[in-house]
Amino acid sequence: MKRAYKIEIKPTLAQKIKIHQTIGISRFIYNFYLAHNKEIYQKEKRFVSGMDFSKWLNNEYIPNNQDKKWIKEVSSKATKQAIMNGEKAFKKFFKGETSFPKFKKKKNKDVKAYFPKNNKTDWTIERHRVKIPTIGWMRLKDEIK
Numbered sequence: 001m002k003r004a005y006k007i008e009i010k011p012t013l014a015q016k017i018k019i020h021q022t023i024g025i026s027r028f029i030y031n032f033y034l035a036h037n038k039e040i041y042q043k044e045k046r047f048v049s050g051m052d053f054s055k056w057l058n059n060e061y062i063p064n065n066q067d068k069k070w071i072k073e074v075s076s077k078a079t080k081q082a083i084m085n086g087e088k089a090f091k092k093f094f095k096g097e098t099s100f101p102k103f104k105k106k107k108n109k110d111v112k113a114y115f116p117k118n119n120k121t122d123w124t125i126e127r128h129r130v131k132i133p134t135i136g137w138m139r140l141k142d143e144i145k
Contacts, residue, residue: 008141015135022074022115022134026082027104029057029071033086034101050087054080075115075134 011019037047048056057079062068071079089101115133124131131137 009130010139010141011135012138015138018074018135022078024106025071025074026078027106029079029082030086031103032057033083034089034103037086037090047090050083053087054083057083078115078134 033050033053036053040046040048057071062071086101089098092098093100115135118133122131122133129137129139
């Protein structure tokens with residue numbers, strides 16, 4: 001049986017910056033994927049898959065645009081997950097389940113951030129703290145029982 005706990009965290013200032021940075025870059029990548037696909041569709045009447053967009057972003061776009069180097073400051077898995085979320089939104093649209101994907105706004109709290117788990121020790125939970133990949137140990141407001 002799996003259980004989910006919703007507990008408030010108490011991040012340090014540096015951890016808050018890293019969390020906000022990850023959320024901001026994830027939102028940017030999601031919106032960039034939507035805009036890129038919209039542009040490609042208007043020109044060529046086709047859509048770019050998440051995998052192809054990821055390859056283009058990492059191998060062509062970022063190396064040729066030095067002002068976008070900040071995208072690499074967060075986990076590559078966080079950006080990959082943002083692209084996969086965009087691809088999932090397009091797939092639902094094509095199946096007729098939802099309307100055309102909408103851009104994520106900064107004021108809305110619906111942007112998801114992804115912190116990767118590469119091995120068993122990446123996410124470690126103790127009574128008063130949790131270890132989150134790329135962020136480190138973070139205190140919890142209440143203890144996990």
